[in-house]
Amino acid sequence: MLSVIALLLIQAARSQWLDKPLSYLSSFSLPVYKLTELPSEMTRSLQTFLSSRESLREENARLRAEALVLHAKTQKLASLRAENLRLRELLNSSSHKEESVLVAEVVGLAADPSQHVFVIDKGRADGVREGQAVIDAEGLIGQVIDVAHNHSRVMMVTDSTHALSIQVNRNGVRAIVEGTGLIDLLEISHVAATTDVKVGDLLISSGLGGRFPAGYPVARISEVTIDPGEPFATVRARPLAQLDKTQFVLLVFSRDEGQASDG
Amino acid sequence: MDDRGHSFWVVLLTLFLALALSVYPLPFWARWLRPDWAVMVICFWVLFLPNRVGVGWAWLAGLLMDLLHGSYLGQNAFALSIVAYFAHVSHQRVRMSGYRKQAVFIFSMVTVHILLGQWVQNLMGVADISLLVVLQALTSALSWPLLHVAMTYLCYRFVVS
Numbered sequence: 233m234l235s236v237i238a239l240l241l242i243q244a245a246r247s248q249w250l251d252k253p254l255s256y257l258s259s260f261s262l263p264v265y266k267l268t269e270l271p272s273e274m275t276r277s278l279q280t281f282l283s284s285r286e287s288l289r290e291e292n293a294r295l296r297a298e299a300l301v302l303h304a305k306t307q308k309l310a311s312l313r314a315e316n317l318r319l320r321e322l323l324n325s326s327s328h329k330e331e332s333v334l335v336a337e338v339v340g341l342a343a344d345p346s347q348h349v350f351v352i353d354k355g356r357a358d359g360v361r362e363g364q365a366v367i368d369a370e371g372l373i374g375q376v377i378d379v380a381h382n383h384s385r386v387m388m389v390t391d392s393t394h395a396l397s398i399q400v401n402r403n404g405v406r407a408i409v410e411g412t413g414l415i416d417l418l419e420i421s422h423v424a425a426t427t428d429v430k431v432g433d434l435l436i437s438s439g440l441g442g443r444f445p446a447g448y449p450v451a452r453i454s455e456v457t458i459d460p461g462e463p464f465a466t467v468r469a470r471p472l473a474q475l476d477k478t479q480f481v482l483l484v485f486s487r488d489e490g491q492a493s494d495g
Numbered sequence: 496m497d498d499r500g501h502s503f504w505v506v507l508l509t510l511f512l513a514l515a516l517s518v519y520p521l522p523f524w525a526r527w528l529r530p531d532w533a534v535m536v537i538c539f540w541v542l543f544l545p546n547r548v549g550v551g552w553a554w555l556a557g558l559l560m561d562l563l564h565g566s567y568l569g570q571n572a573f574a575l576s577i578v579a580y581f582a583h584v585s586h587q588r589v590r591m592s593g594y595r596k597q598a599v600f601i602f603s604m605v606t607v608h609i610l611l612g613q614w615v616q617n618l619m620g621v622a623d624i625s626l627l628v629v630l631q632a633l634t635s636a637l638s639w640p641l642l643h644v645a646m647t648y649l650c651y652r653f654v655v656s
Binding site: 237239240241254257258260261264265267268269272340341342343344345346349351378380385413415476 | 514515516517518519520521522523526527529554558562563564565566568569572573612625627628631
């Protein structure tokens, strides 16, 4: 009897009308995820507490140097952006969308080991919506697949059901990159054996499909095998983002450049 | 009356712990080895407290699990209530057998749970079956004696009957 109700619920969950109440009902899971994080959090804070003054000073110096380099790199960004905009206007092409980011903390991993999904502590209340791109400092991580009131789920690009449109940064060749279910492996499907791709090529998101903003680095090609008997080459890539190590990720919000108030 | 109150809270607490453990963060590769705590705890209670804990508890726990895991609502509720039914039907036999036979029973129950979950996922069009899930059933069976000892201690400590 109860299992019949459960089956009916599955059927009901397929339609959308339960989404709203469910997103509130599942709010209880954020505290549970936070609770499971407590032990690792405690060891971490203990480590910071016990780490010596010396190592802290070292780290501080290193971070300072890093910040200096990054500042230097962004110096010319404003003028370059203005120039880019002018040139695009000259060419009559549409302007790039301006993006802003929101930091979210990873609070848990999906329980199902066959899924590459993690949980972040930002939800609908913070303006997160389904399909939003998620990045870290190195590259694209994935997209939001499920938004609840106070948390949401992010599918990584390596999930075996995930695919996205990319471009080879060197020459603009477009392709589809698919997840494999392995954390450090992506596969590029249907690449003709004559296509110009090389090991070490940087793959960036192409923006086709409208899900991901264009231009974010996704992966680097690690292996190209051309078998004369096969119609397509086997191309493998390694994702750039630290998929299994990140604690903080960035949610990308895109908006039109015209409305943007500042960089 | 007092006992009854105790057993209610102990069951609730252990089920909550099982759910929390089911999402406890593990390294990527180790997720394949995570024992299915929810099935084990439910099996324990159904086997040793069959007049208190039954399909209803399993169903509720499954529903909470669905909300927590973000799986299809009802997926785990369905699978866990089937598991609880099997456990309830065979509790008199399984209770009498030793750890080894009980571990085999747990192995099959975890397999049932996983297969039913995958069946639902297939119905919804998400198909990704890996034989590695057998590992989960295996680690569950291996950790059953441990759980059994701990839970029996809990039962004595808090006079659950």
